[in-house]
Amino acid sequence: MTKTSLRRTARSLPIALLRARETVMGPVRDMLVSSGVNEQKWRVLRVLDEGGPLDQSLLAERACLQLPSLTRILRAMEDQGMVTRATDPADRRRSIVTISDVGRQVIEDHAQESLAIFARLEAAYGRERMETLLDLLEELNRVTPDA
Amino acid sequence: MTKTSLRRTARSLPIALLRARETVMGPVRDMLVSSGVNEQKWRVLRVLDEGGPLDQSLLAERACLQLPSLTRILRAMEDQGMVTRATDPADRRRSIVTISDVGRQVIEDHAQESLAIFARLEAAYGRERMETLLDLLEELNRVTPDA
DNA sequence: TATTGTTATACTCTATAACTATA
DNA sequence: TATAGTTATAGAGTATAACAATA
Numbered sequence: 001m002t003k004t005s006l007r008r009t010a011r012s013l014p015i016a017l018l019r020a021r022e023t024v025m026g027p028v029r030d031m032l033v034s035s036g037v038n039e040q041k042w043r044v045l046r047v048l049d050e051g052g053p054l055d056q057s058l059l060a061e062r063a064c065l066q067l068p069s070l071t072r073i074l075r076a077m078e079d080q081g082m083v084t085r086a087t088d089p090a091d092r093r094r095s096i097v098t099i100s101d102v103g104r105q106v107i108e109d110h111a112q113e114s115l116a117i118f119a120r121l122e123a124a125y126g127r128e129r130m131e132t133l134l135d136l137l138e139e140l141n142r143v144t145p146d147a
Numbered sequence: 148m149t150k151t152s153l154r155r156t157a158r159s160l161p162i163a164l165l166r167a168r169e170t171v172m173g174p175v176r177d178m179l180v181s182s183g184v185n186e187q188k189w190r191v192l193r194v195l196d197e198g199g200p201l202d203q204s205l206l207a208e209r210a211c212l213q214l215p216s217l218t219r220i221l222r223a224m225e226d227q228g229m230v231t232r233a234t235d236p237a238d239r240r241r242s243i244v245t246i247s248d249v250g251r252q253v254i255e256d257h258a259q260e261s262l263a264i265f266a267r268l269e270a271a272y273g274r275e276r277m278e279t280l281l282d283l284l285e286e287l288n289r290v291t292p293d294a
Numbered sequence: 295t296a297t298t299g300t301t302a303t304a305c306t307c308t309a310t311a312a313c314t315a316t317a
Numbered sequence: 318t319a320t321a322g323t324t325a326t327a328g329a330g331t332a333t334a335a336c337a338a339t340a
Binding site: 005006007008009010011012013014015016017018019020021022023024025028043046047049050062064107111114115118121124125129130132133134136137138139140141143 | 152153154155156157158159160161162163164165166167168169170171172175190193194196197209211254258261262265268271272276277279280281283284285286287288290
């Protein structure tokens with residue numbers, strides 16, 4: 001160990017969050033391979049399904065993607081018929097992205113499995129504990145909106 | 148929204164973990180640009196500094212890296228003099244990785260700043276809340292070791 | 295035969311900057 | 318001049334499979 005003592009890696013928030021995500025993503029990745037969309041497209045669909053039509057900047061932020069990545073992803077998703085894009089008439093620089101029936105169907109097709117994966121994890125981890133964890137994560141995101 | 152209601156994305160554990168990590172990594176990334184190592188190398192150094200010499204499989208798991216990625220990263224880190232590698236005499240398939248003084252110095256050089264970043268976040272978020280969050284993340288990693 | 299680590303491939307994300315169109 | 322989104326580029330991670338060396 002170095003002289004200046006850092007926290008144990010298990011108590012390092014960035015590392016702890018990354019390990020937790022790897023833990024949780026295992027079964028989710030298995031689900032996604034059968035869905036025809038990757039993790040990123042799945043996030044885009046989820047965010048659009050939840051928040052309604054969004055411009056790309058906001059969509060990128062909520063889906064944790066860079067704008068250049070999103071540009072490429074949306075091109076593919078448009079080709080697959082999962083989303084549509086339209087110029088915002090109020091500000092013609094903006095492009096508004098809308099989920100289509102095809103996109104909604106992708107979510108619908110995997111919603112049961114997604115819920116089941118979560119339910120299994122919650123059963124193993126504890127319902128109350130899970131709610132507390134999600135509360136704390138939400139609060140963390142509020143503390144530092146992006147910095 | 149689709150008919151089968153999934154959780155709000157803020158209550159989706161994979162998405163919540165990803166957003167939390169993005170939130171937390173902002174200042175950490177700023178620190179790392181001045182350190183000469185990227186996120187992945189920093190994790191490798193932290194894990195080695197904490198756990199002592201490790202074989203590559205274990206190191207990969209603890210640092211959340213794939214073995215092929217680790218192979219490439221270690222080659223670079225060996226060239227930079229941050230780590231050394233030696234064949235395990237007890238099992239000559241195994242390669243044991245050890246952090247060097249140079250590697251330890253990289254950690255030492257940024258330990259203060261790393262602690263300060265954490266302290267600021269903790270102050271904004273709440274000390275007790277932070278401890279609870281870290282406890283819950285540790286427990287989550289114990290529930291499902293990797294599945 | 296199984297395991298550890300390496301190499302190779304294809305795909306994708308990140309980070310950044312330059313660029314276009316619009317405001 | 319500033320902003321939204323696109324394009325291009327370099328660097329790097331992921332996933333996977335094939336492979337060599339060793340067990």
